[in-house]
Amino acid sequence: MSAARRSTLKRRVIPDPPEMDPAAGDRARRFFVLAVLVAAACCLAAIALNVYADPYGAVGTHILPTVTTSDRTVKADRVEQLPAPPQLVVLGSSRSMRYEPAYLRQKTGLRTFNGGVNGIGGTGDAYAMARFIAEVWPGSRPAYLWLVDVESFVPFKIGNRTANEPRLAKYLGQATARKGLGELLRAAWENRDVLFSLKTTKDSVRLLLFREKAKSKQSRYRRQILADGVLKERPWTAKEWERRFPNSVERYTALYATVYHNLDPAAQAWFERGLDFMNRRGARPVVVLTPINPKLRRLLAPLGWEERHRQVVRYILGLRRRYDFVFLDLTDPRRFGYDPREWYDGVHMTTVNTRRAIDWILAHSGGIPPQAPAGRE
């Protein structure tokens, strides 16, 4: 290397970052302490605000409405308002919410209630709903159509939405069903991740500022769930499909890529408790794995959907030694001759397809309640 180049390298001096005046001494100490105290005070204030506003119903203070619409509360109200006990109960996630009780009644002659609630996972939600209906209508002995998703066994906590509805939460051992100060503090500690969050704080502030708007959102949602528990009919539109399908791709891609690598033992335990409860009440539930849009299935296949599907099927079939139920795998919608257009997104079907699915289920389960020996398609 030439001397000129070497001297070019040597001349360079790396400057130090700007620094507080070393002579600041005591002022620097006060500055540091004040900044840390302000930060700590703000964090504590945010936590207190989040406990008070409880925007997701995680703690159960119930002072303000939640920003998440609680279909659990609406469904629990609907159960209590039924004129007569249901003879058939539909359980499941949001995918089950458009299985029409009226259509099922027309086909089976049974008074039907749709107890499906929103949320991935949710075997615990279904168990709680079955228990709640039995408690409200103690003499009833309903049949059950349990629409289970491949994703029902995702390792998630029981949704806060159920935890926030005391009538359902009590079956799941949720602290928020209790309202004493000790219980609230315990619930706050258990949900510390939710409470120590900028997003929660923003939602709390929004809730405080726009309380009426949050209430009206809830009442709008209340109007969408009809007396028999089904979601109000909404026609399919290309615009909605274009908007929602990419969202479901994104959501389920993330789910399979990051979270869903194995079945969650807690979700399995709630599922088994549900079957056990139904059997003990003399029911032989029809368990159906819900359809998934083939386009979404193709996208998820390399991420492990097929393996999870096989795992769920193996698991459910293995339970037949201990519980009495009929199992149908309807993940492939070609089985019931689906209309490829009649999907809102990658997993939610319109009533055109849910009716076809119901016809197929009734034809292959031996009816509801099932008459033929349990079997699997």
Place this chain on the structure above:
Amino acid sequence: MLLNSLQFLLLFLPAVTVAYWLVPRGRPRLAFLLGASLLFYGLWDWRFVPLLLGTTLVDYGAGRLIAASDRDRRRSLLLAAAVAANLALLGYFKYRGFFADSLDGLLRALGVDVSGRAPRFVMPVGVSFYTFACISYVVDVYRGMVQPARSVLHYLAWVTLFPYILAGPILRYGHVGAQLEGEQPRFRWSLVGSGLFFLTLGLAKKMLVADQMAPYVDRLFSHHADLGLVTGWAAALGYTLQLYFDFSGYSDMAVGVAFFLGLRFPQNFDSPYKAVNPSDFWRRWHMSLSQWLRDYLFIPLGGSWGSQRQTVRNLLLTFLLGGLWHGPSWTFVVWGLLWGVYLSVHSTLRRYGLTPGWTWLNRLLTFVAATVAWVFFRAPSLPAAADVLQAMAGLQGGDEPRLARTLVAAIAFGLVWVNAMPNTWQLQPRPTRRWAVVLGLLLAASLLALSNPAAFLYVQF
């Protein structure tokens, strides 16, 4: 453990800082620092701690042997061996997958079944940063620009320093190592005050700006085929700003953490989007890397001392390797080459006095050029990058933008910030009550945003 995690900020950093100043100065303090750094690194993946120690010891040994030898040939051989060992390590862990994939692609094109080939290796985190730091050490010792490390403890404490090991800045022994060898400072509140200043501003950049934009930018890039004119530009500008706030945020945090330990780290960003030409941009962006590339690649290749053709060749080669340094992907290759082309064009125009005279135009051109280049840097593949660029050029038609207000606001705010505001190094930390309250508020908001932390973008490199 991430620098932007509650475990680090509320447990590791306070505990290490307090203990560091309590431990007696000299070797005990260095040994403590080394232990803390190894613990920090090991919490990522303890399996790579022996690799880190082993490879850096090779460079330490090479440095001592080079310094002890007065035979040029022996010194050159030792240097070549040490550099080769570092590059082999980097190549093996970082580029093996890239070459295997490229070979697979070629074989598939030739109709050869390549199923069942060997699986990928996991890359040791920070390998690009500490390898380059080690190379700079042996080269500087060879050039006689630094004395070899006083002891293996000094050397290891420098290489493994936890504030930089994950994502830089790339340290020089002559700068930070010399601080470790010099008289260690006594505790001063002004040091932790300055540290809190940089740490908080860096954390706020990351958590309150970069991470707020990230989900929207990710969504736009994941739907690259559906972008139109507006959404294409939103994706590119969003990432341009996200990357700056993310990486400069990390660099500020590293400076802040170093202050807590009484150390001064080098500047890594100097308002890069105020640059008036590509060369100026690289004097302001990831300065520790661009200075490394200049000192250890561009200048040894001949720099700009030769003909214009040689200068262009050196620029292209330097930035091609600079692109590859970021990762084993064709998108980084194209990104590096593109910057090589920008710099070559600028160098040629400047030589013939053809650069525009207006500063605002130069700044705009440089900013747009950088934004276009970042598309390659961010896109998952070259076809995806082509989709975004076509959208930006209006070739995919206009669109009905449904951009989130948060993204629009963040882009507008970010553009004003990077163009009109001073950068962190231009602010003088003052121990005033007003600054303390502002920092406290920013720190609280950033800590609350940590409920859903994302790794710094440069940790992947």
